[in-house]
Amino acid sequence: MIKIEYPTDKDFHTDFFIAIRSKKDTSEIDDIFKRYNLKINNDDLTFEKLVTLTFEEIIELSKIIGKKNEDKFNETEITIFNKWINYKNKREKINQFLIDTKEVVLNTCFYCNMDHIYSFIDENDETRNHFTLDHILPKGEYKIFSICLYNLIPSCSPCNSKFKHNKEFTINDNLNTVIATSTNYSFNKDFKFKVYYNQEVEKFKDINDLKIQSNYDKTNINIKEYLRIFRIKERYDFHENKGLDIVEKRINYSDSFIEEMSKLTGRSKEDFYRDLFGKELFDKEYNTDPFIKFKRDIANNIGIKGVLS
Numbered sequence: 001m002i003k004i005e006y007p008t009d010k011d012f013h014t015d016f017f018i019a020i021r022s023k024k025d026t027s028e029i030d031d032i033f034k035r036y037n038l039k040i041n042n043d044d045l046t047f048e049k050l051v052t053l054t055f056e057e058i059i060e061l062s063k064i065i066g067k068k069n070e071d072k073f074n075e076t077e078i079t080i081f082n083k084w085i086n087y088k089n090k091r092e093k094i095n096q097f098l099i100d101t102k103e104v105v106l107n108t109c110f111y112c113n114m115d116h117i118y119s120f121i122d123e124n125d126e127t128r129n130h131f132t133l134d135h136i137l138p139k140g141e142y143k144i145f146s147i148c149l150y151n152l153i154p155s156c157s158p159c160n161s162k163f164k165h166n167k168e169f170t171i172n173d174n175l176n177t178v179i180a181t182s183t184n185y186s187f188n189k190d191f192k193f194k195v196y197y198n199q200e201v202e203k204f205k206d207i208n209d210l211k212i213q214s215n216y217d218k219t220n221i222n223i224k225e226y227l228r229i230f231r232i233k234e235r236y237d238f239h240e241n242k243g244l245d246i247v248e249k250r251i252n253y254s255d256s257f258i259e260e261m262s263k264l265t266g267r268s269k270e271d272f273y274r275d276l277f278g279k280e281l282f283d284k285e286y287n288t289d290p291f292i293k294f295k296r297d298i299a300n301n302i303g304i305k306g307v308l309s
């Protein structure tokens with residue numbers, strides 16, 4: 001539901017590579033890639049390149065190498081492969097990297113935007129993380145991508161274990177538009193929550209007649225699948241009051257009323273909007289708050305001025 005804003009500079013990628021490599025000299029694993037002629041953009045694949053492949057490059061390479069590609073390796077190669085590409089052993093390093101990277105805001109599940117994800121330091125000074133990493137291409141079938149940064153989505157445990165579990169996304173040309181690590185992510189724009197009403201909302205008297213709905217191109221199979229996998233509709237239905245609260249305030253406080261209050265008190269209209277509808281609707285710093293997309297979509301839908309999209 002929200003894009004992961006990873007830094008795009010080379011240092012960020014180098015830092016990730018250094019954080020998860022098994023040792024400085026990567027030649028033993030790079031040689032295996034070379035032996036099997038694994039290339040990306042016509043260059044030989046290396047461990048350094050592998051772990052920071054873009055999501056689109058991961059998909060491109062997955063088509064060439066297919067599922068369970070490590071099955072063709074000989075015994076020595078498998079031992080080396082398992083040393084370097086071992087999600088279980090490297091998971092904590094990846095988690096720690098994400099926690100330590102100041103530019104990456106871990107605040108809410110990137111799949112559902114409902115549950116908080118965070119880390120904390122416990123009484124023994126150890127970092128504990130309250131999030132899981134979901135593999136977009138499953139680690140059982142594409143072990144080679146199991147430690148690729150852009151194949152991992154920091155997510156809440158219900159999204160990862162309960163709802164997605166072993167379900168797979170359909171791989172097609174538009175999959176990247178619903179994948180939060182892709183630069184072509186457009187889910188936030190392509191899918192909008194809205195309230196259903198058949199007259200001007202300010203004239204609407206009975207809040208119980210409003211229903212939360214969504215707006216998207218119903219032929220978009222990637223969005224449909226996403227909604228189905230994560231049970232977005234059912235889960236948000238349960239929280240519809242968070243959206244309807246905003247509508248109720250809109251009914252009670254019209255633009256003209258706010259203007260009058262502003263004149264009477266000398267406080268700016270913007271201050272009134274922020275106080276009434278919530279500052280998180282208007283300020284970038286709340287971009288990763290739980291339910292932020294839901295609230296902003298509804299607020300924009302009913303025409304509250306200045307709300308971020």
Ligand SMILES: [Zn+2]
Nearest residue numbers: 109112156159
């Ligand atoms: Zn979630």
